[in-house]
Amino acid sequence: MDFIDLKTQYQRIQKSVDERISNVLQHGQYIMGPEVQELEKKLADHVGVKHCLGVSSGTDALLVAMMAIDIKPGDEVITSPFSFFATVETMVLLGARPVFVDIDPATYNLDAKLLAAAITDKTKAIVPVSMYGQCSDMDIINQTAAQHNLPVIEDGAQSFGATYKGRQSCGLSTIGGTSFFPSKPLGCYGDGGAVFTDDDELARAMDEIRLHGQRGRYNHERIGINGRMDTIQATILTAKMEIFVDEVELRQQIAQRYTDELIKLGACYAGRDDANLKVPHINAENTSVYAQYTVQVTDREKTMKRLKEKGIPTAVHYPKSLHKQPAIASMGYSEINMPHSESAASSVFSLPMHPYLDANTQDTIIQALAVEI
Numbered sequence: 001m002d003f004i005d006l007k008t009q010y011q012r013i014q015k016s017v018d019e020r021i022s023n024v025l026q027h028g029q030y031i032m033g034p035e036v037q038e039l040e041k042k043l044a045d046h047v048g049v050k051h052c053l054g055v056s057s058g059t060d061a062l063l064v065a066m067m068a069i070d071i072k073p074g075d076e077v078i079t080s081p082f083s084f085f086a087t088v089e090t091m092v093l094l095g096a097r098p099v100f101v102d103i104d105p106a107t108y109n110l111d112a113k114l115l116a117a118a119i120t121d122k123t124k125a126i127v128p129v130s131m132y133g134q135c136s137d138m139d140i141i142n143q144t145a146a147q148h149n150l151p152v153i154e155d156g157a158q159s160f161g162a163t164y165k166g167r168q169s170c171g172l173s174t175i176g177g178t179s180f181f182p183s184k185p186l187g188c189y190g191d192g193g194a195v196f197t198d199d200d201e202l203a204r205a206m207d208e209i210r211l212h213g214q215r216g217r218y219n220h221e222r223i224g225i226n227g228r229m230d231t232i233q234a235t236i237l238t239a240k241m242e243i244f245v246d247e248v249e250l251r252q253q254i255a256q257r258y259t260d261e262l263i264k265l266g267a268c269y270a271g272r273d274d275a276n277l278k279v280p281h282i283n284a285e286n287t288s289v290y291a292q293y294t295v296q297v298t299d300r301e302k303t304m305k306r307l308k309e310k311g312i313p314t315a316v317h318y319p320k321s322l323h324k325q326p327a328i329a330s331m332g333y334s335e336i337n338m339p340h341s342e343s344a345a346s347s348v349f350s351l352p353m354h355p356y357l358d359a360n361t362q363d364t365i366i367q368a369l370a371v372e373i
Contacts, residue, residue: 001352001361003313004183008356009247013239020235032211033231039238040194046241047171049196051203054229055210058157058179059086061193063093064227065153065175066125068205071096075124079155080110081321082341083129087155088322092331096124100323100333105340106281108132108294108348112140119148126152130159130169132317133185133251133289134282138164138172145173153177157193158291161185161248165285170196175206180237185251185289186244188233248289250355255280255290257362258351262295265370276373292317292350295369300347303372310368314349321345 010017024033036054044052055061071077073095079087081100088098101118104111108131115126126145128136138154145152152173156162159169160178170176178184180192197203205222208215213224259279278296282288294317297303304314321341323333351365 001311001313001364002354003315003352005354005356006182006187009240009243009354013243016239016242017236020239021232024231024235030231032228033234035231035238036229036234039229039234039241042238042241043194044196046244047168047176047196049171049176050198050200051196053195053203053206053210054234055193055195055227056229057191057227058177058181058193059090060210060225060227061157061177061179061195062086062090062127062153062155063225064206064209065177065195066090066094066096067209067224068175068202069125069151069153071124074122076120076122077125077127078115078118078123079127079322080129080131080341081323081338082108082131082318082344083155083322084157084318085322085325086157087127087129088328091127092328097122097331098322098328099123100336100338100341102338103131103340103344104137105344107134107136107283108344109134109136110141111340112137112144115141115144116147119144119150123148123150126150127155128152128173129155129157130162132280132294133159133162133291134280134286135159135162135164135169135172137283142173151175157181158184159289161244161289163287169289170194171198174199175202180233185248185291186237186240188236188240190230190233192229192233192237194229247355251290251353252287254353254355254357254362255288255293257359258293258366261363261366262370265366277369290353293353294348294350296344296347297349297373298347300349303369304349306372307365307368310364312365312368313352316349319345 040052075096154176156170157179162169176196180188209224210227213222215221
């Protein structure tokens, strides 16, 4: 049983992928070739923003965005403690200090109601993370940021294709960034990412930063990075865009079936705080792209072990809150208290999720999990 099935997806788009890769091999422009610009236009149109810039990874998407808004040593950047390490890694690389706001236990996203209290005169930006495919409460976050004249960078590495109040993830704030890591809902066959904005000046800055700070060949106006997108990865993403909307709908149908069937089988969260199993909660104003289908249980290790014995793969995203990671804790964070993040880190795990998960396989997973809880 596959946790994520990329082989079936490739079979569906093989002709388009192979032809597009062959075209790149023929013209030989392997870095930032014309296919990158083609992809950027498609992605910008999908998100509904003026500018999209392809970059080399989701990590570099965050780094480029933070460099564009001039994050410097001593600045504070507010974010969630429940995310992949790249969210804070990029801040620390620039000398900034992460400031953590605990998560909403229902959605696993930064609790927007706690945001205002974390802002100080050193705060330079806010980076909400859209966990598991669902956007944060962006209206409250943007309103709070506007009151303090702060930019917002949405870390949409898991939510490209999701919507908030009818608007696409990555087009909800000053800058949006996403990852095209192969396991993402829209993933390439290597590393890749993108940044999105409606701001012309920020777009220009990010374009220069991803190209070693160049404004014109060998004319370096600023410090940048090697953040360019490979042309072959762009062609793969363009081919996948042909089926992306359909795949998002399939993901949502599969996720809804998981939820409906698990609720029917009993010990599932249905407004009960004492339930043994908590399924994803999607806020009414949101749609989720279900980068993962993540549940929360009372005894994770036992449950995952028993599922593994039955041939069912699982994964934990993420087993340790960011403030508990050794590289961050050693910077003076070891004593801070983020109870909802720490609770989630100790009890969540993800079930197989991809657009091609058939009903029989899904039933096997559901029945096995129901037995264990």
